Amino acid sequence: MASYLESNQERFLSELLDWLRIPSVSADPKFHGDVLRAAEYLKTRLEEVGVENVELCPTAGNPIVYGEKIVDPSLPTVLVYGHYDVQPADPYELWTSPPFEPVIKDGKIYARGACDDKGQVYMHVKAFEVLMQEGGVPCNIKIMIEGEEEVGSNNLGIFVRENKEKLKADVILISDTGILANDTPSIEVGLRGLSYHEVEVTGPNRDLHSGLYGGAVANPINILCQMIASLHDENNHITIPGFYDNVDELSAEERAEMAKAPHSDEEFKQSIGLTDIHGEKGYSTLERTSIRPTLDVNGIWGGYTGEGAKTVIASKAYAKISMRLVPHQTSDEITELFQKHFESIAPASVTVVVKPHHGGEPVVTPTDSVAYKAAADAMETTFGKRPIPTRGGGSIPIVAMFKTELGLDSVLLGFGLDSDAIHSPNEHYGVFNFLKGIETIPHFYRNYAAAMKA
């Protein structure tokens, strides 16, 4: 006989697609109404499956969707976290189908937010439905889905601090990460932090003709390029003084253990069309994306960028520059070091403004906890293989915040793939992964409730 999940999977997918049609882009004010519609949609779906006391909790920004099912105060409580906002979708012209008109192609759901994080959040909604249909939830469940993760979760921090009693739980469950491959389950146990800045370099007070002025004024684009270039040395070490001071250096044993994870530089290159491997000297590709901090320019602009040739010297040039942090760097420390250093390397012929955006702290989560084991056992049941603990490259700043504010560890039970192109054109999420998540999550609750009782 088909399981409830098997019998209802078409409907589950169809509901997700409806949600993905709402462009809940938090970074751009013009989508504000859509962000609210996406929150309302989620509230309705949660109520339908039996989550109680569902509300849109107002914040200074986008509302947080909160609901709960308290079956017995003596049972353990799991707090599920996720986000319903999505990254901006531009450049739109690089999408093969429009980002907010989801389609399923070759077993994958294509849409902005398909994986990050609406698709993964919706697994939780439907896993809850499955549990309710198959006899009820085995522990207390609280669900908190925010709408500002892609812009720094500032209001979530305030909400959590002000609602510690309401959010009381034993562990936090988050699906916003990935697995190594569909036949190689894994659970992330380390995440990099983030320090993000926008910089502005001003030369002359207006755009100038490069023929009349070229050679005798500081061109802010050339200067910005020089400043950015100087942030790495010839070995791709970051040159900001003090940047590595607090970096947790892994032992040879730990690095040897990491090196056992399946990885091929050749396949890595092919998967994203690289002509060569690149990165900090002395570290492997896996180490470069997990245990080492990095600095990347995420955007740059200035001068004439239209068709044809314009011989202008721009007044201003801009860049967005971010650093991924590792334990035990802190976002505040690195933000201050960056700002000070970047201002210090500006020549006298330009003025520089550094504007920090949001940051996030690096974290390592325990692998010997009841919750981690419950998650690993759940994956072993549904994938038929024990998951590998991995240290990921991305940042989920709220994991560190939950630890500080609520004293709770998080389990990162995510089902995405590196190849899902999150934050990129053509973001997608495997139908396999979506359904596997819905299948796995109930096992986690049952394993966790049983182990906590024991």
Added chain:
Amino acid sequence: MASYLESNQERFLSELLDWLRIPSVSADPKFHGDVLRAAEYLKTRLEEVGVENVELCPTAGNPIVYGEKIVDPSLPTVLVYGHYDVQPADPYELWTSPPFEPVIKDGKIYARGACDDKGQVYMHVKAFEVLMQEGGVPCNIKIMIEGEEEVGSNNLGIFVRENKEKLKADVILISDTGILANDTPSIEVGLRGLSYHEVEVTGPNRDLHSGLYGGAVANPINILCQMIASLHDENNHITIPGFYDNVDELSAEERAEMAKAPHSDEEFKQSIGLTDIHGEKGYSTLERTSIRPTLDVNGIWGGYTGEGAKTVIASKAYAKISMRLVPHQTSDEITELFQKHFESIAPASVTVVVKPHHGGEPVVTPTDSVAYKAAADAMETTFGKRPIPTRGGGSIPIVAMFKTELGLDSVLLGFGLDSDAIHSPNEHYGVFNFLKGIETIPHFYRNYAAAMKA
């Protein structure tokens, strides 16, 4: 009694403003219809003042407006050159009044093209009218106004090669340059050449999440910045091998002569809001903008440039890079050197495409010719001061082309000011300068015709 010019100056200005309302931007295909309208407008105005055989000569691009007044084949012939196309006007938001809704404020005409070059071309139309009203033109005049100067004049070169007989003349007269100040007339006798490129750097084959991939892939923006930064050394010399090989080095005497031109670094800084002087070590500001070649980034773009923070590693980064050339560099030589060098400095982890745009040759025009003296005498009459010969920083590539194809020298009788903000937001042209041009040009024709007869 008021002169014809004095009696008609309001109408002359009003006609120019009508022409400036037509956004004849040649770099952007969406203005193609306007470019044609601007050519038609000019044709009608030329016919009205008595220019004969006026036609729109078709080319593979925008038409060339040609007309003539042959009064006597035994008299000398002056070929007037100018352009009716204008630079793109963006960024529009930096204009205090819309670029194609001209206004006169504080004695200045504000509009894209007010000075470069519609305003200066229109002086010739009205100078012709003045001559006709005051007894006729004293020599043969041919007028050739093109519509692709701001995108490289490619079709003008073909037109000139194919119409050598039609364009036969004794000298070329161009008003597309400036004077030092309204009380310090000057005539440009040297112009820098141009080599202009668009470069594209590709890292991964799609945009990536900087958390998952950051540190292990070549970020094309960081790499582009490094490549651009390496094009200058610490003394702001250009590092392209062979770049200076053919540069005409001026003697100590010539440099001492140049240094006599009125200039204050302090005023220069204040005029464009610079915090410090900048440029190639060992040269003065005036030398940096005239006798020395330069390299400037005119535009750069890549990654996320919208509001807020997006943690992306872009697949591609772009820049527009141009070099101003001096005698005896050639555009072809420098274009090849740049392309070869820029490709050679790309690391193996990225691919680079260099696409040359148009170029132009540096020129020095003679100061001992009949035509130069006729122009200098004309200015002395109308300004009450002998003009200073100067070497300018801009490029008028067609001056070198005219010399090669037609064997003719050009006289650069321009009336703009450095502060006119050509190629920038809020381009403007002084009403004083516009009228002074119309007053001066007839003197040039009379002086030239008289001297050639003698």
